[in-house]
Amino acid sequence: MRETFHEELDTIIGQQLQMATLVKDAIEKATTALLNVDLNLAENVIQDDDAIDVIHHNLDDRVIDLMARQQPVASDLRALVSALRISADLERMGDLAHHLAKLARMRYPNSAVPPELVDVISSMGSAASRITEKMAVVIEFKDTTRALEIEKDDDEMDQLQRKLIGALVHPDWVHGVETSVDMAFASRYFERFSDHAVSIAQRVYYMATGEFAKN
Amino acid sequence: MRETFHEELDTIIGQQLQMATLVKDAIEKATTALLNVDLNLAENVIQDDDAIDVIHHNLDDRVIDLMARQQPVASDLRALVSALRISADLERMGDLAHHLAKLARMRYPNSAVPPELVDVISSMGSAASRITEKMAVVIEFKDTTRALEIEKDDDEMDQLQRKLIGALVHPDWVHGVETSVDMAFASRYFERFSDHAVSIAQRVYYMATGEFAKN
Numbered sequence: 001m002r003e004t005f006h007e008e009l010d011t012i013i014g015q016q017l018q019m020a021t022l023v024k025d026a027i028e029k030a031t032t033a034l035l036n037v038d039l040n041l042a043e044n045v046i047q048d049d050d051a052i053d054v055i056h057h058n059l060d061d062r063v064i065d066l067m068a069r070q071q072p073v074a075s076d077l078r079a080l081v082s083a084l085r086i087s088a089d090l091e092r093m094g095d096l097a098h099h100l101a102k103l104a105r106m107r108y109p110n111s112a113v114p115p116e117l118v119d120v121i122s123s124m125g126s127a128a129s130r131i132t133e134k135m136a137v138v139i140e141f142k143d144t145t146r147a148l149e150i151e152k153d154d155d156e157m158d159q160l161q162r163k164l165i166g167a168l169v170h171p172d173w174v175h176g177v178e179t180s181v182d183m184a185f186a187s188r189y190f191e192r193f194s195d196h197a198v199s200i201a202q203r204v205y206y207m208a209t210g211e212f213a214k215n
Numbered sequence: 216m217r218e219t220f221h222e223e224l225d226t227i228i229g230q231q232l233q234m235a236t237l238v239k240d241a242i243e244k245a246t247t248a249l250l251n252v253d254l255n256l257a258e259n260v261i262q263d264d265d266a267i268d269v270i271h272h273n274l275d276d277r278v279i280d281l282m283a284r285q286q287p288v289a290s291d292l293r294a295l296v297s298a299l300r301i302s303a304d305l306e307r308m309g310d311l312a313h314h315l316a317k318l319a320r321m322r323y324p325n326s327a328v329p330p331e332l333v334d335v336i337s338s339m340g341s342a343a344s345r346i347t348e349k350m351a352v353v354i355e356f357k358d359t360t361r362a363l364e365i366e367k368d369d370d371e372m373d374q375l376q377r378k379l380i381g382a383l384v385h386p387d388w389v390h391g392v393e394t395s396v397d398m399a400f401a402s403r404y405f406e407r408f409s410d411h412a413v414s415i416a417q418r419v420y421y422m423a424t425g426e427f428a429k430n
Binding site: 064067068071073074077078081084085088165168169173176177178180181184185188 | 288289303392395400403
């Protein structure tokens with residue numbers, strides 16, 4: 001019985017890792033679609049979001065089914081509740097990549113990203129990708145060191161957002177309001193994406209140590 | 216045993232209603248703080264968000280404890296999983312009201328809202344308040360009619376957001392980029408606030424009918 005439970009928990013973690021792989025792919029492609037004005041890639045991200053949602057529902061059904069069949073208590077129950085929350089975070093990360101791809105599509109054949117912001121958007125994309133990769137390691141190996149690192153990576157993302165907003169409101173800004181609103185939203189999507197990765201890392205940290213990660 | 220479970224479920228619903236009351240209060244005060252440039256009211260919302268978070272954690276602990284003690288299956292288990300998701304949505308609604316209040320505080324003693332946008336921000340605030348009130352009725356009475364109405368109210372919120380963004384990107388816009396970025400974010404916070412209420416209404420609808428609400 002116990003072995004079965006832990007085998008099933010491994011399957012759940014496997015599905016979380018599948019979601020993490022798709023989410024990483026989505027945020028990388030969405031960033032490239034924005035930077036390279038690539039409509040096909042944007043469409044690709046928009047379509048692939050359904051696959052993330054399917055695994056999300058499948059994973060939640062599996063967790064709830066396991067709760068009903070195995071009647072877990074204590075740390076096993078908390079692990080399953082945590083799994084529901086992690087899959088919700090991953091699903092939302094997929095949504096945010098999807099929003100970025102829709103922004104690229106909406107402005108096509110123009111670029112949503114003006115030349116001065118290419119570097120900061122590119123850095124936000126790289127940070128998001130790096131955070132997602134680290135998050136997958138945290139999920140797979142319950143790696144508490146990397147869980148703490150993700151909070152620092154998120155600080156870097158916040159700084160990038162401040163830098164981007166600073167450029168928008170600077171007197172030298174010449175691209176008008178529409179572009180500034182697009183870029184403000186884009187920065188928000190990256191920043192929220194990263195927040196959800198932090199939230200996942202914090203849950204894994206708590207499950208592994210019984211303590212909340214110090215901010 | 217069964218009676219105890221349903222009594223405990225009633226207590227959980229009571230706590231959700233408490234959260235809904237605080238969230239409605241928060242979004243109304245945050246809107247007023249923005250429109251009336253009221254720093255005290257903004258501080259009030261920022262401080263009160265902690266109370267929402269406390270009930271949120273307390274409610275989740277209660278739900279997980281109930282899962283462990285009563286080992287529910289089938290619809291009882293789904294009701295508890297749903298309760299965890301509803302409390303997460305309510306907590307996030309509180310965060311979004313908190314973001315709006317912080318925007319009012321950040322621009323104080325100036326107004327974050329330019330005169331031309333007073334009406335649309337006021338309408339977004341009223342829509343958010345009405346949606347939250349209806350959501351509380353949906354939670355309390357499992358009112359499926361109002362659950363469907365909330366989706367229409369959310370369409371109205373989306374229209375208000377489009378109207379606001381339209382004003383920002385209009386050639387007549389004279390308030391510059393900083394104000395446009397502020398207002399774009401404000402509209403996003405209202406819109407997401409409303410999305411979470413829709414999500415709660417859909418969960419209650421599903422629990423009550425066993426079917427997903429048609430969009």
